[in-house]
Amino acid sequence: MAAPQGAAERAQALRAEISRHNYAYYVLDAPTLPDVEFDKLFQELQGLEAEYPELRTPDSPTQRVGGVANAQFAPVRHKLPMLSIRTETDTEASGAENFDARIRRELGLREGDAPVAYLAELKFDGLAVSLRYEAGVLVSAATRGDGETGEDVTQNARTVRSIPLRLHGNKPPAVLEVRGEVYMRRADFDRMNDRQLAAGLKLYINPRNAAAGALRQLDAAVTAKRPLSFFAYGLGETEGWDAPQSQGDMLDTLETLGFPVDKHRERVEGATGLVAFHRRVGELRDALPFDIDGVVYKVDAIDLQKQLGFVSREPRWAVAHKYPAQEQLTTVQNIEVQVGRTGKLTPVAKLAPVFVGGVTVTNATLHNEYEVHRKDVQIGDTVIVRRAGDVIPEIVGVVAERRPESARQFVMPTECPVCGSAVVREEGEADHRCSGGLYCPAQRKQALLHFASRRAMDVEGLGDKLVEQLVDQAIVRTPADLYRLGVAAFAALDRMAEKSATNLVAAIEKSRETTLARFIFALGIRNVGETTAKDLARHFGAIDPLMSADEAALQTVPDVGPVVAASIAAFFAEPHNREVIEQLRAAGVHWPEHEVVREPIGLFAGKSLVLTGTLPSLSRDEATALIEAAGGKVSGSVSKKTSYVVAGSEAGSKLDKAQQLGVTILDEAGLKALLAAGKNVPSNPENPDS
Numbered sequence: 001m002a003a004p005q006g007a008a009e010r011a012q013a014l015r016a017e018i019s020r021h022n023y024a025y026y027v028l029d030a031p032t033l034p035d036v037e038f039d040k041l042f043q044e045l046q047g048l049e050a051e052y053p054e055l056r057t058p059d060s061p062t063q064r065v066g067g068v069a070n071a072q073f074a075p076v077r078h079k080l081p082m083l084s085i086r087t088e089t090d091t092e093a094s095g096a097e098n099f100d101a102r103i104r105r106e107l108g109l110r111e112g113d114a115p116v117a118y119l120a121e122l123k124f125d126g127l128a129v130s131l132r133y134e135a136g137v138l139v140s141a142a143t144r145g146d147g148e149t150g151e152d153v154t155q156n157a158r159t160v161r162s163i164p165l166r167l168h169g170n171k172p173p174a175v176l177e178v179r180g181e182v183y184m185r186r187a188d189f190d191r192m193n194d195r196q197l198a199a200g201l202k203l204y205i206n207p208r209n210a211a212a213g214a215l216r217q218l219d220a221a222v223t224a225k226r227p228l229s230f231f232a233y234g235l236g237e238t239e240g241w242d243a244p245q246s247q248g249d250m251l252d253t254l255e256t257l258g259f260p261v262d263k264h265r266e267r268v269e270g271a272t273g274l275v276a277f278h279r280r281v282g283e284l285r286d287a288l289p290f291d292i293d294g295v296v297y298k299v300d301a302i303d304l305q306k307q308l309g310f311v312s313r314e315p316r317w318a319v320a321h322k323y324p325a326q327e328q329l330t331t332v333q334n335i336e337v338q339v340g341r342t343g344k345l346t347p348v349a350k351l352a353p354v355f356v357g358g359v360t361v362t363n364a365t366l367h368n369e370y371e372v373h374r375k376d377v378q379i380g381d382t383v384i385v386r387r388a389g390d391v392i393p394e395i396v397g398v399v400a401e402r403r404p405e406s407a408r409q410f411v412m413p414t415e416c417p418v419c420g421s422a423v424v425r426e427e428g429e430a431d432h433r434c435s436g437g438l439y440c441p442a443q444r445k446q447a448l449l450h451f452a453s454r455r456a457m458d459v460e461g462l463g464d465k466l467v468e469q470l471v472d473q474a475i476v477r478t479p480a481d482l483y484r485l486g487v488a489a490f491a492a493l494d495r496m497a498e499k500s501a502t503n504l505v506a507a508i509e510k511s512r513e514t515t516l517a518r519f520i521f522a523l524g525i526r527n528v529g530e531t532t533a534k535d536l537a538r539h540f541g542a543i544d545p546l547m548s549a550d551e552a553a554l555q556t557v558p559d560v561g562p563v564v565a566a567s568i569a570a571f572f573a574e575p576h577n578r579e580v581i582e583q584l585r586a587a588g589v590h591w592p593e594h595e596v597v598r599e600p601i602g603l604f605a606g607k608s609l610v611l612t613g614t615l616p617s618l619s620r621d622e623a624t625a626l627i628e629a630a631g632g633k634v635s636g637s638v639s640k641k642t643s644y645v646v647a648g649s650e651a652g653s654k655l656d657k658a659q660q661l662g663v664t665i666l667d668e669a670g671l672k673a674l675l676a677a678g679k680n681v682p683s684n685p686e687n688p689d690s
Contacts, residue, residue, distance in 0.1 A: 003052035011055040014045040018061045022161055023258060059137050059165035073151035076142035079237040082130055083147060086314045088321045096274035099297055099319045106308055106316060115270030116299060119247040120277040121233060122264050123294040123320050126183030127212040130236050136172030138165050156215050159224035164258035177236030178259060184211040185289050188227035207291050232259035246300045267300055282323055294322040311673045327386040327396060330354035332379055335410045339418045339442035342620060343434040347372050347410060349395055356385055364393040367650055369412045370430040380407035418442045424570045426563050426636060430652040437524050438478055439576035444471050447524050450621060451479040455530055456522035457511040461504040469493045480583035482508055512588045519591055527567040527636040530628040535559060547572045563636030603678055604632025607643035613651030615668040630675060638663060646671050
């Protein structure tokens with residue numbers, strides 16, 4: 001039976017009235033109706049919708065309570081990517097000054113020109129989401145995911161009462177995507193944990209994790225019971241939208257549409273304004289009703305944002321400026337060494353458990369032996385621990401007066417704790433590395449993936465998932481084992497049908513015939529990229545002379561200096577590596593002698609680049625591959641012939657030498673920007689021919 005006209009009109013009026021009261025309560029924090037009266041309105045609407053289901057609309061307040069649990073989250077492709085914002089790790093005033101100086105430089109402003117206007121906002125500690133409205137009604141919600149594709153959390157987002165289900169106003173845009181943060185207020189978090197404690201259930205760690213976990217519940221009814229809140233701070237795709245001309249105007253407009261926008265935002269001018277904002281917010285940080293881990297600066301004028309554009313999928317016109325992380329005292333119970341997938345040995349402090357920044361910390365990285373000695377950390381010390389960037393536990397310093405007589409110095413092992421191969425440290429490098437690249441179990445997955453990569457042995461079909469299974473199930477220990485496996489062995493693995501297994505075996509069989517340059521590159525020798533592998537193949541013409549060459553002989557190869565020569569000699573001096581090479585040859589891997597190698601071409605052709613430190617997202621191998629794909633050569637040492645030094649965190653003496661020589665220094669973003677541009681590469685002033 002169709003709903004009578006009176007029931008439809010009453011349901012519409014109830015929806016509007018309840019939405020007004022919800023907005024006043026959850027967004028404005030100014031209740032307009034006693035709870036008992038609000039409940040009466042809500043129950044009346046529920047009754048009408050139960051009697052006449054056709055009256056139940058997607059934007060009805062009754063739909064916030066959650067529905068049927070989802071088996072899994074569907075992927076959502078963002079029409080416009082949800083980009084991350086660069087983080088300024090310098091927590092002092094200079095962090096804001098650095099950003100302003102960079103913006104002025106990008107805009108071509110000179111001393112004496114008017115200051116740049118910025119909108120300064122808080123950096124919320126929650127989970128980023130994108131809300132899509134069509135004709136004013138919320139139709140979908142998605143997490144950030146990898147920036148390109150997120151998870152569909154629409155039903156869960158509907159339960160967050162500060163998120164409007166329908167936009168305010170009579171003429172909403174055809175499409176409006178609003179980006180913001182789902183978070184949990186401290187008081188709500190404490191009350192939720194009180195309920196957990198009373199029920200004898202597990203307590204939540206911190207508001208951020210509780211909020212992120214709540215929004216990603218498979219059952220929206222569970223999410224509805226969690227006290228989540230939302231702040232809007234940006235836009236995605238829009239259609240039929242009269243775009244504001246500034247960041248501040250955009251946020252003001254979102255407020256008029258019914259979105260909660262944090263009141264602490266300020267329009268400031270120049271570095272002075274940014275520094276003052278950072279200081280003011282830092283002073284009131286503990287008094288805020290929610291957690292923040294910094295502030296965000298954005299160029300206010302939209303036309304200037306467009307002019308500045310993006311670099312490496314980050315906006316040039318915005319930056320996140322962190323605050324010093326929370327610190328606690330604890331003791332170092334031991335210092336152990338972990339071996340990474342590239343063979344790097346990292347000292348890790350084993351700590352007496354301590355609660356820092358919302359989590360219990362038991363480990364802290366010490367990066368390398370140099371850092372251990374620089375900070376003078378000894379086993380048994382009382383240390384100050386913080387979560388650097390609120391993510392990675394870090395030892396800030398030692399409380400020297402509490403050092404016990406039993407304290408012991410840390411000594412870096414001379415043999416790999418995983419495979420027993422020799423540990424080496426290159427001149428000018430702070431890191432120690434295991435030399436057993438083809439043999440070491442810690443490096444096995446990375447070694448196999450590199451060996452099979454397109455520019456190495458080119459084994460099509462041997463990807464991450466397969467390599468994980470082959471290594472985890474101890475089917476493959478070295479690359480030579482690949483050539484002993486048949487179709488049946490691969491077909492028995494997960495997600496491998498007989499046809500896929502047959503194709504993979506064919507690809508492995510095809511790779512038996514290769515080139516010496518590819519084979520040398522496939523070995524994964526540190527500092528030996530594709531270009532150097534070609535130089536070595538051209539010079540020696542065969543593998544045996546190369547394996548027998550000492551460092552002096554290796555340095556007769558063009559562009560092979562002391563550092564690269566030492567890496568090659570150390571690799572071939574390791575019996576495990578020589579044994580694997582012999583196994584590969586016995587398996588039928590072969591190449592023509594004295595092959596012809598073409599000269600490199602591309603953006604970096606004829607240029608020498610040096611990598612130092614840890615890059616934010618690229619491994620050393622990945623960065624090397626990008627450079628060599630553009631025709632460049634990655635060198636292990638800095639000289640006047642060096643075109644660029646690409647520096648990451650914990651950069652060592654190579655960065656100092658580059659600065660002394662006037663070599664152009666890039667960060668990861670700068671490297672990617674050059675590669676993306678593909679032209680107009682500036683030269684090293686000390687080496688114009690570079």
